[in-house]
Amino acid sequence: MVSSPFLLPLALLLSFTLLFVFPLNQSHFSFFGDLQDIALFHRATIRTSHLVVVGSGSGGGVSSVSRLGITSNPKPKIAFLFLTNSDLFFAPLWERFFRGHGLRYNIYIHADPSVELNQPGGVFDGRFIPARRTERASPTLITAARRLLAHAVIDDPLNLYFALVSQRCIPIHSFDFMYNFLFKNSVTSLRSFSSKSTYKSYIEILSDEPNLYERYIARGATAMLPEVPFERFRVGSQFFILTRNHAALVVKERKLWRKFKLPCLGEEPCYPEEHYFPTLLSMEDPQGCSHYTLTRVNWTGCWDGHPHLYSPEEVSPALIQTLRQSNSSYSFFFARKFSPEALTPLMEIADDVIFRD
């Protein structure tokens, strides 16, 4: 890896050379962006190679002493990563979800820069990270998720869980419910967090999708070989909650990324973001993953790659109770997709239903 003092001059020299040699087009413009991403992932990798001791809320843990000599007892945090290409429709609902928990979360937003957003303000104010265009059926959604993970990893060593959501996701439990589930009510140190197998990533990993083979050959029959033989190719929900260890693994990873960033050839189903993360984690640490997602989505009767979109008329306390239920011992935390107009009825049942558990 090139070290930082030389990276920028080298990049500039190379870029100008390329601009003279090749005509201007989209791919050459993105050369700068690609270099910025590489530098970002590199910084994140360095940051995650050191462990930091984190204080425990329940006593008996390690406390940190600040420069002012005040003993603080920092709590581990959940980094919420919002991946969006439109307004954050449910910002007021999220605002209520986060209220009163300021020291236990951080927010990072990756918004497609080609879209003019209404600034959400409040807890979202100033939480945007440098973003690049995202498009369906392209690897840009993978890079956007990796960018969010990298920023969150660098920004705060107390970020121990990373929850990726979209602008059409809503919370269906309270913050406390989620926090206590993820951290099992006690975390004594990042070291123990990293080594304890009880702290898993919540990511769906499936191998029985009917058109999995079509998805596998979307870049050409042998394009994924030898890194990813078909038997190891997996599918899962685009939205997940990763541990810090797994976030570090993702930002460092290059072998599989070289394959998954190849463009799809044609009309074949091509959803790289539904494959890269499940395939990588099932190869590297299957025991460290739940294999299920915590984000409920309704695919009943949907064939066009878009799940059921809940309208305002469908919102009710009964719907929230139904969406929480899973076939396992856990409850769903988030649900999607909701139409923007659903905000009003959701706010009406927020305190009495959604955040009561």
Ligand SMILES: *[C@@H]1O[C@H](CO)[C@@H](O)[C@H](O)[C@H]1NC(C)=O
């Ligand atoms: C899922 O969506 C279908 C329509 O596509 C709807 O009839 C059904 O009630 C939805 N299920 C739940 C649990 O919301």
Ligand SMILES: *[C@@H]1O[C@H](CO)[C@@H](O)[C@H](O)[C@H]1NC(C)=O
């Ligand atoms: C539970 O399992 C049944 C049968 O496999 C399935 O039809 C249903 O959609 C599942 N429910 C959820 C919430 O995953």
